[in-house]
Amino acid sequence: MNRRSVIIAAVILAFSVLWILSGVLFGGDDPPPAAEAKAAGAPPPAPRVQVRRQEAELMQAALAIPGRTEAQRKISLRAEVAGPVEAILAERGANLRAGQPVLRIAAKARRERLDEATARLEQRRIEYEAAKTLQAKGFQSQIRLAETRAQFEAAQAEKRQAALDVDNLDVKSPIDGVLETRDAEVGSFMEVNGVVGTIVDLDPIRIVANATERDVTRLSAGMKGSARLLDGTELQGTIVYVAAAAEPNTRTFRIELEVANPGNRIRDGLTASVTLPVAQTKAHRVSPGILTLADNGTVGVKLVEADGTARFAPVQLLGNAPDGSMWLGGLPDTINLVTVGQDFITQGQKVTAVMEAAP
Template identity: 40%
Template sequence: MRASYLIAGAIALAAAGWIASGVLSGPAEPPPAESAKGPEAAPAADEAAEAPLAVRVATVRAIPHVSTLTVNGRTEAARKVSIRTETSGRVSALGADKGETVAAGQVLVELALDDRAARLDEAKALLEQRRIEVDAARELAASNYTSRTKLAQAEAALAQAQAGLAAIRLDLSRTRIEAPFAGLLNQRPVEQGDWVGVGETVATLLELDPLKVLAEVPEMHVAALRPDPGGAADPTTPRVDIRLIDGRRLEGRITFVSAEADPQTRTFAVEITVRNPDHDIPEGMTAEVRLPLRQVMAHRVSPALLTLNDAGEVGVKLVDDDNTVRFLKARIVDDSPDGIWLAGLPDPARVISVGQEFVLEGQTVRPVPVSASSPTETPADAAPKAGNGLETPPPATAGPAPMIGARAAGDPA
């Protein structure tokens, strides 16, 4: 038993001695291949590490831009009237079918005259009789053969006969129901032979040219809207872009802005007038309305240039005069199919277009300008050769600074 303890102790002492020999002897000498590199390797590595990264930058200039507000709306006829009868009678003739376009003054419904013609002849005869009576009364009064009271009674009867004739003529004219304006006959709830009383609806007329588009605007934007009732009176007034639910696009002008807010929604009613010469846009269609608000100086850039800072804020990275990266929080004033509009950037602004995700704020970089066809061209205008709406510049000459976000043709992916 004691012999086994001695053997184990001897083995432990031998292992400890072997380990201690490696610690005391120090690290082994480097291989000949590593020591053969010489002192030139360190400066080259430092130079590569210190060389500023190259990024592509686009010079963007601020231009006047009218910011817009997009709201939902609906089409509505400029005028819509329900035409009612002013006399009673049987429908004897119809001047137009529903769905037809009618002219102003065109007969829509005609009622039967019935005994109106006879009553007209009666009124004419009575009027002639009253005139003769008045003439005779005046001759007698001039000769003092009758009192002036009799003359006054005759003149009153004459006036009554004149009024009766005018009334029957008015009733006759009301048997012809005409269109008060040119428009579309949308409804005609009567047919020939129907009997209608006073005040019954016989037609509904819509004026579809011009056409109105109604929208509701939040109270924070209503002060920026500019009504243009005269249209051509102010050619500088921005036009309103309208897209119908079926994809058709229209252009109109603001003709009315309500001075009273809706008590429930706190929005203001706005009317936009558009042309509809073919009457092919009906009332009640849903529309997307882009209302012009105010003109601001803004930069138009591609949405691909937006990035995030450490605080999670959306913005763009710029290169200042010292070639230092700066982050500016984006203040988006508008968006359009060809880019977004930012306010608050310096003018001109050198925006990093390729490589913004690989550099940090405060880092020194080597900017490579993006070629443009004009000094005012924005990133959204440049030819899309780099996949982000910017034109790829010619390959840079060989140098120590690597290019971030691009590679030459033939390089491995």
């Protein structure tokens, strides 16, 4: 048994020696070219990347900040005479014109006092005219003429006040606006300067936002702007106010954009997104998929130089374009931008640039 194992081992050894000797004596297949190049120390072929020659475009830089709608004016409507409310002439939510009455206060004896003041004025006028005639003929002293004139003028003032009291019985809106609240009902007793209700002026309406210290220096009254409400409504307006002092709690500056609001269709207190164009600048518009990261996390793109060398270029993200692409700053006006293969090349590496076909 042991002798048979020895014979088998000897046969296997003999075949192995013959196979090795056949390779040495008669040669084999030629080595692959890459192996020959590597053995000879030649550099590997440059990787191929797709490149687009791109020119910078003018981009309208814009400041986007959250805001809200706000009535241009809110006033407290107040009574100018005292008395019980006799009639309600406008309901809450009514669109009022300047001078339109909201409620009426009972006249009581005010109309009688007006009649009395009117009669007294006529009496004083006759007395004054008579005194002037007598004084002209020398039958009346200058002092008596002055007395009758003073009495006549006092009667004029008394009648004006009585007429004003009667006119103020109707509490009228001083502006065009919406009657937001009404604090009096029929039978309520109004004191002088008592609050009748609140009127809001919604046309034009203001879009209020707050700009940071860095951004406020680029804004000024008269600049155009836009706003978008949550329901998608787009509004165009003009900046009418930029605060000169920051709000103490937020260190931001109040900005007011005035927007036409015919029919009061835009209400007070709606959330809005405000866009304020601040400047035009040159930038490159690229797909977000072209962006890449450096080892330190810096965002940038890969470029190909004139000598075929790849270079990483850091960029500034300036904003989004309507088509979903991104605006990039910090690049030369003309670049050879790597659009395919940017993740497989490194800084300073030689590449073979294949120009992108024209669209």
